[in-house]
Each structure stands twice: as C-alpha cells, then as structure tokens.
Amino acid sequence: MKKNENYLSRTFCLNVLLIGILFLIASCSNEPPTIDLANEIEEEIVDEKGPSTAKSSKSVKMSITGISASATHSSNYSASRAIDGNLNTRWTASGTVYLYLDLGSTALIDYVKIAHHAGNSRVYTMKFHVRNSTSASWNLVGTKSSPGNTNGLYDYDLVNSNNRYMRVTCTGNTSNGFSDIKELEIWGTPGSGSSGSSAKDILGGLTNWKLNAYSGSLNVSSSNNGLSYVDSASKNDNSNWFYGSNGYAYFKTYPGNPTSSSGTSNPRTELREMTSNGSSLIHWDGTTSTEHSMKWTVRVDDLPPSGKVCFGQIHAISGSSFDDILRVQVQGSSGQNSGSVTLRLLGYATEDLLGSGQSINFNFNMDTAYSFELTMQNKIVKLYALNSSGSRTSTLFTSGSIDSDANYFKAGCYLQSTSSSDSGSSVYGLVGISSLSVSH
Numbered sequence: 001m002k003k004n005e006n007y008l009s010r011t012f013c014l015n016v017l018l019i020g021i022l023f024l025i026a027s028c029s030n031e032p033p034t035i036d037l038a039n040e041i042e043e044e045i046v047d048e049k050g051p052s053t054a055k056s057s058k059s060v061k062m063s064i065t066g067i068s069a070s071a072t073h074s075s076n077y078s079a080s081r082a083i084d085g086n087l088n089t090r091w092t093a094s095g096t097v098y099l100y101l102d103l104g105s106t107a108l109i110d111y112v113k114i115a116h117h118a119g120n121s122r123v124y125t126m127k128f129h130v131r132n133s134t135s136a137s138w139n140l141v142g143t144k145s146s147p148g149n150t151n152g153l154y155d156y157d158l159v160n161s162n163n164r165y166m167r168v169t170c171t172g173n174t175s176n177g178f179s180d181i182k183e184l185e186i187w188g189t190p191g192s193g194s195s196g197s198s199a200k201d202i203l204g205g206l207t208n209w210k211l212n213a214y215s216g217s218l219n220v221s222s223s224n225n226g227l228s229y230v231d232s233a234s235k236n237d238n239s240n241w242f243y244g245s246n247g248y249a250y251f252k253t254y255p256g257n258p259t260s261s262s263g264t265s266n267p268r269t270e271l272r273e274m275t276s277n278g279s280s281l282i283h284w285d286g287t288t289s290t291e292h293s294m295k296w297t298v299r300v301d302d303l304p305p306s307g308k309v310c311f312g313q314i315h316a317i318s319g320s321s322f323d324d325i326l327r328v329q330v331q332g333s334s335g336q337n338s339g340s341v342t343l344r345l346l347g348y349a350t351e352d353l354l355g356s357g358q359s360i361n362f363n364f365n366m367d368t369a370y371s372f373e374l375t376m377q378n379k380i381v382k383l384y385a386l387n388s389s390g391s392r393t394s395t396l397f398t399s400g401s402i403d404s405d406a407n408y409f410k411a412g413c414y415l416q417s418t419s420s421s422d423s424g425s426s427v428y429g430l431v432g433i434s435s436l437s438v439s440h
Helices: 002-026 033-047 081-082 348-352
Strands: 066-069 089-095 097-116 126-132 139-145 154-173 178-190 211-214 226-233 244-245 248-253 266-274 292-302 308-316 324-330 339-348 359-367 369-375 380-386 392-400 405-417 429-439
Touching: 066 081, 081 089, 081 097, 081 178, 089 097, 097 429, 154 178, 248 266, 248 405, 266 429, 292 308, 292 405, 308 369, 308 429, 324 348, 324 369, 324 380, 324 405, 339 348, 359 392, 405 429
Parallel strands: none
Antiparallel strands: 066 097, 089 178, 097 154, 097 178, 126 139, 126 154, 139 154, 211 226, 211 266, 244 248, 248 429, 266 405, 292 369, 292 429, 308 324, 308 405, 324 339, 339 359, 369 380, 380 392
16 A cells, blocks of 8 residues: 555656646747647748749839720729729729739739729738630639738739739628729739740740741841741741840841742831631721720830831731831831930821821830830721830820721831842841730
8 A cells, every 4th residue: 555655656746747847848938839830831831832922123013915804893993994004993893703914925923013992991802813825724823812901002922923814813802792903013024934935935925926037047148148038937936037035026137138029128027917816817897896906015126227117017908009007117227226216107097198107206215115006996097105004195196097997917027118239238127025915
C-alpha cells in the first residue's frame, strides 16, 4: 500500500513539473503553437502557386482595345463606361454578371485598379480569370473583395500571367445585387513574356489578317532587292520586313522592294483584314448604320527617302472607283527618325471630296506611340484619337458622304511617293504596332 502511495506521489510531482515546463514555454511564445503551424502551411500553399503575385514598379497602365458585358442595366450604364476615363460614369448590372476585356495582344498582366460606385460604404466581391485566345479555357488569377472605404481606384493584385483576355465575374455588393464599376484599369507590361515576343503573337495571332510582304533574301540595290512580293506571306518573324521587338510588331519596307501587280509603284509590308477565321477576304458595307471600326496603337520610327509612310487605311474592293477611301500617314523629311512630323489624310475622302490631302492638327513625333480609331458608318468615315484605355478623346476628321459598300481595313508600313531613283537606297520605312483590333 505504501509503495503504491509513493508511486502515485512521484507521478503526481512529475506531472506538475511537466505542466510547469509547458506553461513556461507557452508564456515565452508570442503565439500558440497551433497558430504557428497554420501560418507555415499557409506560406507553403502560397509558395506553391508558382507565378509571382508581387506588383512591379515597372508596370504601366495598358490599353484596353475591347470591352463587353454579359448584361447591363441600361444603355446609360453600358460596359464601355467602365473604361471611359470618367469616374462620374459606370457600368451597372444585376445578378452574377461578367465583364470581358481585350488587351489586343498578349501582355504580362500584373494587377488591376477598380473604382466602385458607393465604394466607400459597400463591399463588392469579384473573381478574375484570364486566357490568351478565345478558344482557351479561363484560368483563375484572383478572388478579391473591395475594401468598402473608398470611391477611388483601388489596387487588386493578381497572379502574374501572360495573357490577352480578362473576365471579371461580379456578384453584387453588401447592399444590393448590383455590380457597379466606375472605372477599371489593367496594369502590366505590354508585349511581355515568351508567348508575346513574335510579331504575330504581339498582335494576338493575326487569325483575321493576312500579311502582304515578301520571300527571298534581302540584297539592297539588286533587282527588287532580291525579294519576291507575296500576297499572303508567312507571318513568322523576318528581321528584314516583319518582326517583334520590345512589345511591338514591326513592319519594315525598303523603296526598292517589289510591289503587288495592282499597278502601284509603292512597296509595302502590311496587313489586310480577313474574315474572323482568316478563311477568305472580307468586304463590309460602309453605307449602313453598323459602325465598322479599327483601333490600333502605332509608332513611326523611320521614314523612307520620300519622307512619307502610310500606317492605316480603309480600302475599297479592287476595281472600285473609290480605291483607297482614306489613308492615315505621316510626312516628314527623307530618312527622318526623330522629331516631329505631320499627320496627313489622303485618299478619296480628302483628295476627291475636298480637292486635296489634309494635314491634321495633331502633335505627332517619331518613336512615340499613339492610339487611333478609324470608323465608317452611314457613308461617313471618321478618325479619332484614343487615350491609353482605348477611349475616344477627340475627333480628328469627319468625311463627306462616301457610297462604298465593299470595304476592308489595312495597317502596317506602306511607302508613299516612291521614286524609281530610290530603288537602290538603304533608307527604309519602319512602323511599329503594339495593338490592333477590328469590330463590325
């Protein structure tokens, strides 16, 4: 009996001592062991995500070339209001709704900024998905809730990715079932990443464009510079006429290059609009109420001997009396590669209807990116200047009536006023385009 009592006594003392040691350990710790363990597991999960989620100080606000929504409350709250640069307008819709955004080409998407209506008192919940083509699956890069304390733009950091398209899933707010976005910006690096390094990929794959360019080995001053003109040339990079660099698809043309058999003496490296799947030529009717639009961001780096290069146009069907309805081009000095140049509009809309080409009051500098939109609707052609969000900031030109019902868009480097005396010249035209989209 005594042995048992001694045993129990020793056991009790050991238990008390053990509890005391555990108490001292716990007292010296800032957090209970279970919380430490949870934090370690959470960090491991974050590390296993792979792509960085840290915002980069090098990110810039990128141009959004297209936007649409699965629903909208009314025409006063359309999707375009979410990127018009105005915090006094907004896109609004009820229920589970989707906002679709197109950057025009592959880019490194870093984070987004969003301003919500009544964002200082309501919390909005959103999911962000991305993909690089319309046939690909959507990938989730963030599930976010607004802070509920600001009406201004708020940063939402996302898993970094190289993609072209974004879908924002919205499910209302803490006060009602409406989703309200006053302004949305996508920040990152245009044309970044291996998936966007070639000219074709920078411009989104070019499935609805054909490239008019060349084949052969460039040999300036030889016959046709050693090249053959190709109507629907390869879209693979070639440093002599079509290639990707620093987020731009570059179109390069020497005055001695061969040209098409259509009677023009001006060589070109340019894109011609096709049907959506690229299977055939497109010809759209500019006389109806449907607005036909081409948006593109362009820079002109080098001018040919004539000092003139066209970088975008609306062209009529071959054989039409209208021919090139409107050419958007610049005019400077021979071989110019810096400084200011004049923005000029030529073609039927100016030379025939107004008697001459028109110089536009626009501050255009070499090696500088500008965004434009060229439209035709109800027989009227317009040229707009766009901001970095792809919204119209000013109307640069409005034409008279043009009764052309079979048209298409072109973009690239189309030399103007090429002289046969320049055929052996090593001075070329060089145009870069970083985003390009059409809508009908």
